[in-house]
Amino acid sequence: MTDARSLPVEIRNLRKTFRGPDGKPFAAVDNLSVVLPEPGAIVSLIGPDGAGKTTLLRLLAGILTPDDGEISLFGKKPDTDDPDFVAMLGFMPQRFGLYEELSVWENFRIFGALRGIREKALEARFRDLMTLSGLRGFESREAGKLSGGMKQKLGLSCSLLAEPKLLLLDEPTVGVDPLSRRELWRILRDMRDRTGMTVLVSTAYLDEAEAADRTILISSGRLIAEGDPKALARETQGRTWLARARDERRTLPLARTLMREVRAADPRAPWLDAVPHGDAVNLLAPEDAVDAPRELPDGAALSSRTPALEDAYCALTFPLAAKTDALRILPPAYSVEEPDAVVARNISRRFGSFTAVEDTSFSVKKGEIFGLLGPNGAGKTTTFRMLCGLLPASGGTISVTGSDLRTARSTARAKVGYVAQKFSLYAQLSARQNLEYFGACFGVAGRQLEDRIEELTTGSDLGERLESITRELPLGAKRELALACALIHRPAILFLDEATSGADIAARRAFWRRIVGLAEAGTTVIVTTHFLEEAEYCDRFLIQDAGRVLTLGTPSEVRKETGASSIEEAFISIVTRARRNREEAENQS
Template identity: 50%
Template sequence: MDDAPILEAADLAKAFAAGGRRTEALAGVSFAIRPGAITGLIGPDGAGKTTLMRLAAGLLVPDAGRIRALGLDSTRDSLAVQAALGYMPQRFGLYEDLSVQENLDLYADLQGVPKAARAARYAELMHMTGLGPFNRRLAGKLSGGMKQKLGLACTLVRAPRLLLLDEPTVGVDPVSRRELWAIVDRLVREEGMSVLLSTAYLDEAERCQAVILLSEGRILDQGPPQAISARMAGRTWAVSTPGGGPRGLQPRLAGHTGVVDALVQGDHVRVVTQAGVDAAALGALPGLEAARIEAVAPRFEDGFIDLLRPGASEAAPALAVAPLAGSAQRGADGAPVIEVDGLRRRFGSFWAVDGVSFQVRRGEIFGLLGANGAGKSTTFRMLCGLLPASGGHLRVAGLDLRHAAAAARARIGYMSQKFSLYGNLSVAQNLDFFASAYGLAAAQRAQRRDWALREFELGDHADRLSADLSLGHKQRLAMACALMHAPEILFLDEPTSGVDPLARREFWQRINALAHAGVTIMVTTHFMEEAEYCDRVAIMAAGRILAMDEPAALKAAARTAECPAPSMEDAFVRLVESAPAAEQAA
């Protein structure tokens, strides 16, 4: 019995119809998951991961094939399956007006947990998640990481044999992400639980005992992640050029035939080549004659990208910024275009931002990192003139936001975490709306709409409702809307949260092109490897800046005997965990 698959599918198929289009979410999917292990479900946006989980949980009926969970048919015995497994969807249904304890009680009632068994289980869950000191706090007042941990605790009030987690770490900071993984590891190790976990973080796939790689509803590969990494031996390189930065080198490498992937990583570009392209062949490419090329160990992400991009690079086209007449990039004299001095913001008795100061130069990419609840989004909203400051001074594009917020907003583009699109408007209508909101005349609106549809490859989707777009296409549209008036400053608030690695790569190629054209960019992100693209990074916790420097300097400061080559995530975690007040915000 122990060797029987805990979850298995055979020739599973499911399609959906929306907006006159038929989408094949899954097509002929077959797998078997062994018990007592963590299996990763990996794939780009729209690959079919959520559909697969909902079929496994008996919440959807397949068009063809079958799926069995815990020895039960998930379609025929759906109620029994739902009573036996645990399922935490991407948007778990916490009741934000109830406290942590009241949410636990509600889910214990829904799952039929006997009252006599609750106290011991609650104590175990509170210890496991670290939520014990917050059990009287309203769920709506928790940080993003704490909400995810509460959602997991509610899913586990009745310990299931099989746990389905649909991207549980999306939108949470690295500290919370490590804590969530520690909980999952403990559940498998100590309770013998089996876990199917989908994730957009490819480093998390390496923590799984097995992975299933999905793309466009079909399985590309499955097996131990180490086996997928090992196939990339001899094809992964660190490339750097004397006197040149990796941000300038990356787009040159990404455009070459034979290069599958090129990613900024510290002071070099990590390159994945096609089979047979060695260091000598790479060094013979134009402009790389003096390059330093070293072999590096392959990782799972290299194999994943190679499977999605068989053959060669699929770099995004260079972005034509095309500023509007009269909005030429001003002040190209090295003077700061964003000046923040002693910035403070209070909500009641709570200081969300408390004495933040920094400057950002024209054409600079400035990263603002921090734990959930650190004050990053509040800082962004103040800089965009969407929220008044409680104290301090703010100047954006040479304008004081206390007295000229409207004039400053005309020179700013803002892309929020939730992509502020109108779901009941088409792609073209969203572009027209934002162009009109930014005050563009009719002729300019048409010109910029055509530009956006072309540059962001949205022409085939112009008449689709934005609500029906994939997450990757929503991200493209949101960025296009923020650029309709050709702003000189662009604020990006966690713009890649939840999107797949290919969409993130395309996004950062566009950001680099904008910075090269003189656009000043401020960005927040929970993907620590994205901080490598920034010229400078500030790390926040509990409303204050803990450290601010170039990424290389922050990593160097985190170097220890135990960790001689720290990543940006290592540097971030070390800084945040060393700040006592951060424990209350994270």
């Protein structure tokens, strides 16, 4: 029998309440009980937006005090004034507080001093963690000048300085490219194997959660499921299907047809989930579905498939999701006469002596969903901002809806909608006032504006929160508001910069059903994303690194280029090969 004092995590009837924007209290963690009995395990914490994951981790770290219930971590109660507790615990919040104006080594010295690690021991651990994290050679680089993935690795390394017994990580891979995500997980596993530490990590990536030893799923602060992720996945056996078009070129149209049949909160819908995956479409049937439909659009064939943790997550949480499928989708108000909505010819962008984008050319067809993919620091955000007219190109030409951005920028931007990664909203205004402001900016006013707000918000969570102050909105509602503001003038082109970063699956699925509807109505969509499965929704996409385009094509063409079964596999193969070739060329010169 396991000694209770050795249990890594023991939570009994935990409750934490906050006061909401309406003044009423709500339970972020609600009578939650869970025990992690095995030391040395990597445990994933998953759940929808607002599930209480961050609150739970802060309670465990001693940053918040529970209103009720008990917490025991290796027999200790969370207490930041207890040196033994502080020494035992490592915690990396979503926004790790690096000192960006200081070097990598200087950051280590500060965090080492806070942990009471002496100079010689600190230097030894610094060398080990530099090697483990792949940051060797960047010791003198300012933290603020590191790429997003390297910042996350530095933050994780600082959390590992004291070799904690228990490590808590709050979504460490949000906004991080697949290569960096893979590196972060390698660091975690290597450190776990070396020290035997227990890891509790929240994540929005279900493939990461499935690779853990154990999974905890919570929603609205309550425990929904807990256990071996493979065992949880098997709970959906018999409900998981694969639809495959006879012609692989019809995979994307098939996926979009099946997506229209999804109503995540409606048990009467044919499918609870439909998502393109490789050269097929993954389907999840509702719980009460006895048999899957025998006939599918486009003469597609249906076969059963092995369930994954993602299926269990969807089955358990989608019935709790809000409906967002009732929103009206209208065609763009601006016509694009040319077959190509965007044309970039030999564009480049330099910042001093540094070239972020070099000699890049591509075009985006009218009504197409086009993706810009690449690792952190690849130049895709710079490319994206040049296309939007937010950043002038150092060289080359860009045409948007037939207007040259050098000579007619205002004309082009009037036909464009833009959703920034951090949502360019006015926090002190209400949701309605934000919509009215953006409408006025684009000449939408009076009855036309009122009708447009109703079209964009009726049937969604946002429709019930229009009078709420924007800073008090939950993340999902802010995401809906940012999209609604970008669509207020029915633009010809919609730019989406990491718009689903940090979103849970239900929100991402609903978001993409809407984006697909917009494209089918004639809106051109250009998107950047680190969720590479979202590239499967694109008609075409490009992958770039070090400011250069590595490949451009349809999802099928890019997968075939490397023989990969998924976009993520193809992405890693293409970027790794290009970097290896670049290193070889540099060594020879």
